[in-house]
Amino acid sequence: MKEELLMDAVERYLSKEMSTEEFSYFEELRKNNADLDLAVVEQSHFLNSLGKYADQKRFKKSLHDIELKLKLNGTIESSKVVPMGQSPIVAMFTKYKRTIAVAACIAGLVSILLSTAVTSIGTSDKNASLTPLFVKLEEQDKKTKNLQAKVIALEAATPEVARTPITSKFRATGFMIDASSNYIITNAHVTNQAKNQLIVENNKGEQYTAEVVYVNKVDDIAVVKIIDERFKKLATVPYSIKNKNTPLGQQIFLLGFPKQEIVYTEGYVSASNGFDMDTSFCQLVTTANVGNSGSPVINQQGEVVGVISSRETNDASTVFATKSANIYRAIQQARKNDTSTNVKLSSVSKIKGLSRESQIAKVSDYVFMIKGN
């Protein structure tokens, strides 16, 4: 605390916000206390650097905006000309380097697929005598599948015109906490990305419109509600939300969307506070990747004990989660702000004592991708 007071004093000292008396008193203190003087010098350097940093950041933002504007309206040139001194073919290669690399990747994938197809033809040839039966079965199967597909397509088409999926700028994770009113928890830093649209997508790829109900940046928590009428309500959430701190060493698992499908990860609670002793968070040892933000952290008893928020830059296995008690605080606060917000959390876990596989199977339906733009 002492250091924060000093920081406040030095900042006002540098920006000349001090009264004359305070200023001379502070000068006097500096003169008589070498330690303090050193601290002031250090802090001045830091605050000056921060000030310059902020100025430059602001300036670069202006530069960027203006450059873009001028290039768009053609005031300054931006046509891709072949630079002199480079043979056109080399220039072309530099220009399309990235595209070429991507094309190469795709070529790799395609050839693998192709070779699989070739193998399967080979095997069916060998068992020629058996093949017809299989084919028939397959045909039968195909027919039913086609019918099913038609039914699904019809179902989807009936309520309204088929929707095209939105183009989203980001993907993260969220999980349902109240299935009767479709409330979902994710991170504040996730919903902040959604300037225009917020979309919740289930593991079948179905997208539903959602809105932000409450955001707390300090705890990095956001409450989101699915407002899409097409969304079919789920049964009561299988897990409960823990309102107490989790003991160190407790085994936990995560379900989230670091890729376009749900991914399961294990780990344990390694410290009761977050980065630099932040008490809103706890520390985990696990692997979390980009897209895991907002993933539920669940213990063996089937209780949600946290929400994945961030990880240490230099150490990918040190992951921070906002404590689940913050979810209680968030919904209380949300209720205070708007009395129509009524979130009911289930206090009993329905998956306690189940095998991990069944726990995952039950929880998966309640974990969603959060997308938007």
Place this chain on the structure above:
Amino acid sequence: MEKLEKDVALLKGLAANHASSIEHIYKENYNMIRQLVMTNSGSEDDAADVFQDTMVVLFEKAGSADFELQCQLKTYIYSVSRRLWLKKLQQHGRYFKVDTMEETADVEEDLEEHQQMQSNFVLMEASMQKIGEPCKGLLEAYYIQKKQMQEIAIEFGYTNADNAKTQKYKCLVRLKKLFFAEYKTL
């Protein structure tokens, strides 16, 4: 003389981050620098980068109290860009082929200063990346976006401006630790 007065006014606008001044300088100089870089083995993106870096040098200079423009702004911009691009080329063992402007100003000292400032900038940026939320957002809101404490309190969910301020100082102390830790690794 009139020309110089206009340049000085532009620089004042630049230091104050006025969009109109920045736009004016862009319009009058960008294509010249683009030409310089692109006729000397650079790409479109290189040209944009060099021009941006030049603008940052100019911004730093224009903001310092003792800055005096000794030559035309155009010459100064050309000289800085030229020097910056030459350094880049030399790093790859290459040299200039085409030089269009005869007269260049001596910008060596200015660029050295810029280099020093830039290393502080890089340290601060690295520390900001490490500090995590909500501190990063809060400090950016206050120092970069220049938002009022009251506004920040609402946005970040603090009960009042004083609480937001306390949190800001906590974040500052944390950032300072990171900053000096980075310093020592240099």
